[in-house]
Amino acid sequence: MINTLWLKRPRWKACLLSVSAVPFRLPKPNPAATRWPALPGLLFSAYNIIVVSMIPALVPLSGSPWAVLPPGAHAASLKDVAAAFATNAWRRELFDGLVLASGKLRLAGCPAIYLDGSYVTGKPRPGDFDACWDPTGVDAAKLDPVFLEFANGRAAQKAAFKGEFHPR
Incomplete structure (x- = not known):
């Protein structure tokens, strides 16, 4: 099971996705809705937006030594x-x-980050976190070069952030 944390601009809300389940379907287009730039095709109303942030309880997975996120998309804030x-x-x-x-990454214009691996499970001491970032719209001049450093098992990234990042 792959578990992914998605961070988006501009409010840096997060969405946890378990991609081993039935594919997530985007809502049908609504003429009164506005496009959300971080997720092409995902629409939301331009006013009266209420975001309920909740990460569900982890669930046991047969064969896994620790619990994992249940299938589905789960909205959350960084605080959550x-x-x-x-x-x-x-x-x-x-x-x-x-x-x-x-x-x-946000300062460089990155629109999305996806977090994966044992960090988003019940493993008490994950070795690190695994992430990928969306290079769409990123200003290379503002991007910290460490995000493009993959030598020695991404040692520079792990030293800087205690995790690994790959461009998507």
Whole structure:
């Protein structure tokens, strides 16, 4: 099962996706809706937007030593992600690295980050986090070069952020 955390601009809300389930279907177009630039095709009303943030409880998965996210898309804020996954000192260190990297990518114009791996599971001490970032609209002059450094098992990225990043 692949679990993914998606961070978007401009409010940096997060959406957790479990992509092993039935494919997520986008809503039907609504003439009164506005496009959300980070997710082409996803529409929302231009006014009276109410976002309910909730990360569901992790569920057991046959053959897995720890619980995982249930199938589906789950909206959440970074605060919710911290509450759900930064649950001990080590996980908080990893989360701090993710927040630092997210800020650097955001400054370069990155529209989305996808978080994967054991960090978004119940594993008590994940080794790191795995992420990929969307290069669409990124200003290369503003991008920290560490995001393009893949030598030695992405050692520079792990040293800077305690996780790995790959362009999507």
